[in-house]
Amino acid sequence: MRNPLRTSLVGVLPVAFMLAVASASAQVPGSTAYFQPGTLARYNAAYRSVPMRGGRQMPSITIPLPLGLVQFFNDHPHLEDDPMFNPDSTGFNPVQILNLIFNLPINLELKKPPTPTNDVFIGIGKDSLQVDLGAAKVLIPQDEVGFGGVTRVSDIGWGMKGFRVSVMGWIQEEIKFALGDTLIAFFNGQPAQNNTRYAVTGHGLAAAGLAPTIGYNGRVVGDSMHGLYVGAAVHYYLGAAYGSSSGNGGFTTGDTLFGGPTPVKFDAAALTQYSTLGHTLGHGVGADIGFVYVSGPVEIGFGINDIGATITWPDTRQDSSFYKDSTYSRTTGTGVKTTTKLPVTYAGDVAVTINSTTFGLAVVDGGEGATLRLGGEQRMGPFALRGGLGRDQHKRVQFGGGAGVRMGPVSFDVGVWTHANALSSERSVTMGTSLSIY
Amino acid sequence: MRAKWVSLLVLAAAAAAACGIGKAVLVVDLYSFIKGSGQDTIPYFVPPGTVTASNTPRRTSLPGAGASIVDSVTIVGTLDLQNQTGAGTIGLQLYVAADSAGSYLPGALALNVPAKPVSGAATVPDTIRGRLAPGADSLFRRDEVWTRFQVTGSNGGVTLMQGRAVLKSIQLTIVLDDKLF
Numbered sequence: 001m002r003n004p005l006r007t008s009l010v011g012v013l014p015v016a017f018m019l020a021v022a023s024a025s026a027q028v029p030g031s032t033a034y035f036q037p038g039t040l041a042r043y044n045a046a047y048r049s050v051p052m053r054g055g056r057q058m059p060s061i062t063i064p065l066p067l068g069l070v071q072f073f074n075d076h077p078h079l080e081d082d083p084m085f086n087p088d089s090t091g092f093n094p095v096q097i098l099n100l101i102f103n104l105p106i107n108l109e110l111k112k113p114p115t116p117t118n119d120v121f122i123g124i125g126k127d128s129l130q131v132d133l134g135a136a137k138v139l140i141p142q143d144e145v146g147f148g149g150v151t152r153v154s155d156i157g158w159g160m161k162g163f164r165v166s167v168m169g170w171i172q173e174e175i176k177f178a179l180g181d182t183l184i185a186f187f188n189g190q191p192a193q194n195n196t197r198y199a200v201t202g203h204g205l206a207a208a209g210l211a212p213t214i215g216y217n218g219r220v221v222g223d224s225m226h227g228l229y230v231g232a233a234v235h236y237y238l239g240a241a242y243g244s245s246s247g248n249g250g251f252t253t254g255d256t257l258f259g260g261p262t263p264v265k266f267d268a269a270a271l272t273q274y275s276t277l278g279h280t281l282g283h284g285v286g287a288d289i290g291f292v293y294v295s296g297p298v299e300i301g302f303g304i305n306d307i308g309a310t311i312t313w314p315d316t317r318q319d320s321s322f323y324k325d326s327t328y329s330r331t332t333g334t335g336v337k338t339t340t341k342l343p344v345t346y347a348g349d350v351a352v353t354i355n356s357t358t359f360g361l362a363v364v365d366g367g368e369g370a371t372l373r374l375g376g377e378q379r380m381g382p383f384a385l386r387g388g389l390g391r392d393q394h395k396r397v398q399f400g401g402g403a404g405v406r407m408g409p410v411s412f413d414v415g416v417w418t419h420a421n422a423l424s425s426e427r428s429v430t431m432g433t434s435l436s437i438y
Numbered sequence: 439m440r441a442k443w444v445s446l447l448v449l450a451a452a453a454a455a456a457c458g459i460g461k462a463v464l465v466v467d468l469y470s471f472i473k474g475s476g477q478d479t480i481p482y483f484v485p486p487g488t489v490t491a492s493n494t495p496r497r498t499s500l501p502g503a504g505a506s507i508v509d510s511v512t513i514v515g516t517l518d519l520q521n522q523t524g525a526g527t528i529g530l531q532l533y534v535a536a537d538s539a540g541s542y543l544p545g546a547l548a549l550n551v552p553a554k555p556v557s558g559a560a561t562v563p564d565t566i567r568g569r570l571a572p573g574a575d576s577l578f579r580r581d582e583v584w585t586r587f588q589v590t591g592s593n594g595g596v597t598l599m600q601g602r603a604v605l606k607s608i609q610l611t612i613v614l615d616d617k618l619f
């Protein structure tokens with residue numbers, strides 16, 4: 001009998017890979033190093049008309065070379081029998097599977113991160129329960145946590161004299177959750193209390209569609225050495241499908257924690273909304289604006305994306321589910337009008353280009369915290385050398401570097417960068433490679 | 439409490455960060471499940487010869503450890519041998535099983551505390567210390583186990599030896615490979 005989990009994973013891998021390809025120019029250090037101003041065209045509508053300097057050119061498409069997948073399949077040669085994918089095996093860990101799906105190993109791990117070993121102590125008595133997570137305590141989110149954003153998977157269009165008409169594919173994903181105060185206190189080492197509710201709230205959303213777009217970008221003041229470039233685009237979002245679910249679940253302890261006459265009571269409630277293919281399309285309007293000021297070797301840019309991008313879904317189905325002793329579920333509405341909102345993304349950058357040398361700094365904030373990158377690129381004929389540093393989500397400095405070679409309409413880029421996990425200050429090193437076509 | 443959920447809640451965060459190879463150490467106050475139930479005291483009446491007596495099997499809730507591998511289960515505790523008459527030796531055995539009836543089977547013997555001499559009306563403190571038999575380890579992946587304490591009295595004299603073994607503290611330390619799912 002086929003392992004359904006393995007089958008699902010094999011199905012997910014190509015999709016994830018396609019998404020990775022689509023957003024490669026923004027994500028693969030092999031092509032972007034730690035900073036490359038032109039790549040900010042994704043976040044700054046004015047950059048489409050700003051000539052790239054220092055010998056650089058924007059590729060038409062960038063494809064990551066999945067050396068990490070080669071490494072993965074080398075490490076897991078027999079997926080049929082691999083304990084990692086067999087739920088009956090002691091080697092099976094769904095958290096690792098999820099991590100694999102969300103962090104597809106496209107890139108090659110040159111130096112793997114140290115596996116943190118952390119002992120967890122749980123004290124149990126008839127009426128006591130207390131945990132000591134050790135170093136893992138830092139992983140307990142004290143506030144709401146999550147991730148999400150909008151991926152523009154394609155932007156096919158035609159332009160003339162600065163005006164451009166295109167159709168953009170977009171995908172939005174958003175996952176958030178928060179532990180209740182009592183649960184946070186428990187994870188931080190406080191003993192469990194009697195007759196107390198411990199709860200988690202969560203929210204997830206996924207949406208996808210197309211967006212016919214009309215835009216303009218061009219230089220409005222000055223010349224190529226000293227000028228102001230502006231860009232603006234208006235998107236008419238057509239939502240093909242979306243689904244979201246928000247809920248709260250937890251348990252309430254009884255008079256005695258273990259073995260008492262009043263056992264713990266579990267409860268959960270969730271509202272799920274969705275509009276799938278076949279329902280009336282969602283629709284909405286949003287805009288991007290961007291500015292780039294060029295003064296000699298200096299380039300300063302600022303862009304905002306998805307301004308006012310609220311999508312109305314006129315044909316939404318709503319299901320309410322509730323658990324207390326048993327599960328209750330019912331449809332609370334059909335054909336309901338609901339709205340979703342794309343997060344506004346801000347991007348700012350400063351770059352200095354002198355001959356074939358470029359240094360720059362970029363900050364991008366898509367609503368989930370700002371990322372900062374600082375770096376430089378030196379071009380020597382068909383070759384390019386890149387280096388830089390950035391600040392990770394643990395506020396630690398990480399380093400990156402890379403090189404590229406251009407051969408006619410094709411270039412090959414390689415980049416290495418460091419990163420670390422929350423429980424270790426030791427850096428690991430990853431290598432990414434990509435092929436770009438101009 | 440359906441304690442397996444506790445395990446999931448407690449250790450999911452550690453697992454989510456790929457904490458991987460760390461151990462989960464469960465420290466179970468077994469005595470708290472027995473205290474006040476009357477099962478913490480085992481009376482014994484030993485005529486010349488050897489006699490056993492035990493308490494009623496007692497259920498203990500555990501977090502439930504899924505597919506974890508139990509590295510070891512050790513026990514530390516104290517008891518008082520409150521002898522009233524006679525002289526001889528009193529030993530203690532711990533039986534562990536998945537259900538009440540199973541704790542009466544010879545194969546459920548998990549620990550044998552060496553016998554200690556008692557004599558006359560005196561209280562002899564004793565300690566329980568050791569590693570449970572490996573065959574019992576896997577039981578502690580469950581969300582409940584049944585335990586039964588048995589005393590074995592040997593009376594080499596002619597006077598009835600009687601008294602009671604009173605458990606004072608029992609703590610189990612269960613070391614698991616952190617693998618809850």
